[in-house]
Amino acid sequence: MWYVLVTLLVFVVMEGITWLTHRYVMHGFLWYLHEDHHQKGPGFWEKNDAFFVIFAIPSWLCIMLGSMNQNYWVVSIGAGIAMYGFAYFLVHEIIIHQRIKLFTRSNNRYIRAIRWAHKMHHKHLNKEDGESFGMLIVAKKYWDKIRRDEKLKAV
Numbered sequence: 001m002w003y004v005l006v007t008l009l010v011f012v013v014m015e016g017i018t019w020l021t022h023r024y025v026m027h028g029f030l031w032y033l034h035e036d037h038h039q040k041g042p043g044f045w046e047k048n049d050a051f052f053v054i055f056a057i058p059s060w061l062c063i064m065l066g067s068m069n070q071n072y073w074v075v076s077i078g079a080g081i082a083m084y085g086f087a088y089f090l091v092h093e094i095i096i097h098q099r100i101k102l103f104t105r106s107n108n109r110y111i112r113a114i115r116w117a118h119k120m121h122h123k124h125l126n127k128e129d130g131e132s133f134g135m136l137i138v139a140k141k142y143w144d145k146i147r148r149d150e151k152l153k154a155v
Contacts, residue, residue, distance in 0.1 A: 003076040010080025011087075015136050018088070022133040026051070031127040038125050044099070055085055088135055092118075109146055110138070117142040 026034040026048075037048035062078025065071075093099045095111060096118045106112065117139060121132040132139065 003072050006073050006076035007080040007083065010077050011083050014081060014084035015134055018084070019134045023130070027127040027130050027133075035127070038122060052085075052089075055081070059085060091135060109143075109150075112149075113138045113142045113146045116145055 059081035066074030117132040
């Protein structure tokens, strides 16, 4: 039971870690890797995809080394990171950017809010003056925008 709680706690904490990493690392000293995500070039792959490997390494190490040493709370940490990575892939790559075409339209309010927040993030083509650095938690102002849009459609 404790291992499940550790896994879920790590999953939740990863949203904060992702926000901080996105704001201060990706839009900071590793902008070189993230820049092509904001200024899309030709082709499917981006240098930004290297962050998948960067985030996967601690997860893999925790799962592998924790298993080898029978430290299952460490395995739980790795599992929480991996679960967040899967959620990130699903939300960012499939739902938002549609790099894999599975969900092209949705009337779901959460999906519309998260897409709008990400669109506002991408309106900034350089590393400065960004907004909306998180992934799964949507700020109130983006929810408010979606609600306003719904009211306008109803009229």
